[in-house]
Amino acid sequence: MSKILNTYNRKKISFSKGKGSFLYSTNGKKYLDFVQGIAVNCLGHANDYLIRSINKQSKKLWHVSNVFTIPEQERLAKRIAQKTFADYVTFQNSGAEATEAAIKFARRYFYSKGQPRKNRVLCINNSFHGRTIAAIFASNSKTAIEGFKPKVDGFDHFNFGDHKGLERAITSRTAAIMVETIMGEGGIKVIPDFCLKGLRKLCNKKKILLILDEVQCGIGRSGKFFAFEYAKIKPDIVPIAKGIGGGFPIGAVLVNKKVASGMKPGTHGSTFGGNPLAMSAGNAVMDIMFKKGFLNNVSKNGKYFISQLNKIKNKYPKVIKEVRGKGLLIGLCLHVNQVKFIQKLLDNNLLTVRAAENVVRLLPPLNVTKSEINLGLKIIEKVCKNFK
Numbered sequence: 001m002s003k004i005l006n007t008y009n010r011k012k013i014s015f016s017k018g019k020g021s022f023l024y025s026t027n028g029k030k031y032l033d034f035v036q037g038i039a040v041n042c043l044g045h046a047n048d049y050l051i052r053s054i055n056k057q058s059k060k061l062w063h064v065s066n067v068f069t070i071p072e073q074e075r076l077a078k079r080i081a082q083k084t085f086a087d088y089v090t091f092q093n094s095g096a097e098a099t100e101a102a103i104k105f106a107r108r109y110f111y112s113k114g115q116p117r118k119n120r121v122l123c124i125n126n127s128f129h130g131r132t133i134a135a136i137f138a139s140n141s142k143t144a145i146e147g148f149k150p151k152v153d154g155f156d157h158f159n160f161g162d163h164k165g166l167e168r169a170i171t172s173r174t175a176a177i178m179v180e181t182i183m184g185e186g187g188i189k190v191i192p193d194f195c196l197k198g199l200r201k202l203c204n205k206k207k208i209l210l211i212l213d214e215v216q217c218g219i220g221r222s223g224k225f226f227a228f229e230y231a232k233i234k235p236d237i238v239p240i241a242k243g244i245g246g247g248f249p250i251g252a253v254l255v256n257k258k259v260a261s262g263m264k265p266g267t268h269g270s271t272f273g274g275n276p277l278a279m280s281a282g283n284a285v286m287d288i289m290f291k292k293g294f295l296n297n298v299s300k301n302g303k304y305f306i307s308q309l310n311k312i313k314n315k316y317p318k319v320i321k322e323v324r325g326k327g328l329l330i331g332l333c334l335h336v337n338q339v340k341f342i343q344k345l346l347d348n349n350l351l352t353v354r355a356a357e358n359v360v361r362l363l364p365p366l367n368v369t370k371s372e373i374n375l376g377l378k379i380i381e382k383v384c385k386n387f388k
């Protein structure tokens, strides 16, 4: 009997090692891993360059505390700022911590402007911003909040795609709109570029902040470093996590000058956030991701994968309803039962993970090869063909 608290429907399978796009189970089988720790291992398993970076740092210094200046952290923040809209970065340890910090910074901005009552954040119903007590009430999905009242106040909601509902929900107390640029857990729902542009305009007009949660869709997953870059807009606050550490737990929040003006020493902190060991992983990921052609390749492979999946969909329209996503953040919205479909893929040595709306997520590492994508396609087609 497991002594692990029963909070997951865990598969019985376990793994002893991984390499690149593949995982090896304890009972000797080889699997193509298109989960990658849920969009975390952006460079696949046991990446040689990441191993070397972490090994090197692990012999020098692991942890000191943010009461001291951490050169590795300064370096990563500078590199992120150089490549993005961000003027400042603060490091956390997970996505939920990053989204919570984002909420804090939005509130604190208006507080520092003498508008402390402007403190509410407007989010999409059934989104996913993490599992902390505030993040679940920001996300507002039934299963995530059930049994966890009293409700954390300070969040209002609108439905995905409901432009009128969004405008109606904005009040004089709204400080920010916080949405995932591409909804991950919610079913790989892409906010179209014209809507993102509209969101930016709306926030400017109402003088409120735009928070784009790129914890899942950021760090190259969409084919650009950030998914919002497609819409050519600049948000005010962006929480990130998952991919940035390549498997090492790192979260961060990126902010512009305006938002940074609300913060001062003592207003936020983290014991572990941005320690030297974590930063060696983050810097190594950046080294690879900003190599010439890396992101273009993600985009190219993503387009190929999605177009081939659409061919399979057209061949088996009673199994696959819709192919969703951008870059290598891909969802198969099914007509058939997702749990059964995922099991059949697993029986054929392909690992995938569910999302809401009967979606099966395909999250290969960002350095996946075309032949590995083809292997995945072959398995998906076989499962579609034989699905009963």
Ligand SMILES: *Cc1c(COP(=O)(O)O)cnc(C)c1O
Binding pocket: 093, 094, 095, 096, 097, 099, 128, 129, 130, 131, 180, 184, 185, 213, 214, 215, 216, 217, 241, 242
């Ligand atoms: C995974 C995720 C989170 C939460 O990240 P954790 O590291 O699990 O706390 C927040 N927002 C989005 C969009 C996510 O996909």
